[in-house]
Amino acid sequence: MNNLTYLTKIVKISGNKLVLELKEELNIKRLKTIFNGFDGERQAELFIKDPRGFTPQQRRFVFALMQDIYIYTGEPLESLKDVFYWQFRYFTGKNISLSNESESSVDEVSTLSELILDFIFENDIPFREGYEIPPQNVEYYFYKCVMTRTCCVCGKRGADIDHFNKSLGRRKRKSVDHSEYDFAALCRTHHSEKHQIGLEEFKRKHHVIGIKLNEKEIKKLRIGG
Ligand SMILES: [Zn+2]
Ligand SMILES: [Zn+2]
Secondary structure, eight states, X not given: OOOOOOOEEEEEEETTEEEEEESSOOOHHHXXXXXXXXXXXXXXXXXXXXXXXXXXXXXXXXXXXXXXXHHHHXXXXXXXXXXXXXXXXXXXXXXXXXXTTOOOBXXXXXXXXXXXXXXXXXXTOOOOSOOOOOHHHHHHHHHHHHHTTBOTTTOOBSOEEEEOXXXXXXXXXXXXXXXXXXXXXXXXXXXXXXXXXXXXXXXXXXXXXXXXXXXXXXXXXXXXX
C-alpha cells in the first residue's frame, strides 16, 4: 500500500464538515500518477496528533534502558537505537526521534519504552538499581516484573510473588480469591526488607506499586497453586 501523509492544521469545524490547512500544497495530478492513474474519489483518514511532546524523563528512561542493554551485550547505542526505532516504525508505521527538534509525543515514546522493556525482560538483561520510571511506564514495568518473576527493585530473576498491598495473613493460601489482591515481584532480599520495614516505608523507599492479575495470569504464575 502506498499511503501519503500530509501535515495539516484544523481551521474550521462545522457539523461533519472540516476545513484543513495543509502545510504544503496538495497536487491532485501527482496523486493520479502515484496511484497508477486512479482517478476516483480521494479518501483520507484523519489522525489527530497528540500535542503533548515527550518529557525529558522519558528520554532519560529510554537511554538508561539502552545503556543497560549495551553494558550486557556490547552492542553500541547507535545500533540499538536503529533497531528499536525500526521496531517502532514497524509496529506503528511512524517515525520516532528523541532529539530536541523531535515532535514525537508522550504516547509514542511510551510505546518505544515498552518495546525496549520487552527486550530487556525477554533477554534477561540485568538492570541497575533504581530506574527513574516515567509515570506512563510504571504500570507496564511492574506488570512485566511480576510476569517474569524479576525483582522490581534490583532486577534479580526468580523473584517471589508478594501479595503486595494486602498481606495474606494466616488464612490458607488455597481458599483465597487471589484476584482481590495485587502483586509485586521481589527477590529474597527485598521481600524480607518489605516485611521488616513495613509496606508504607518500603513504598516510600522503592516506589513499588502492586499489580492486579486476572485468573489466567494467576494460574500461569502458579500463585497459591
Ligand atoms: Zn531485589
Ligand atoms: Zn510477602
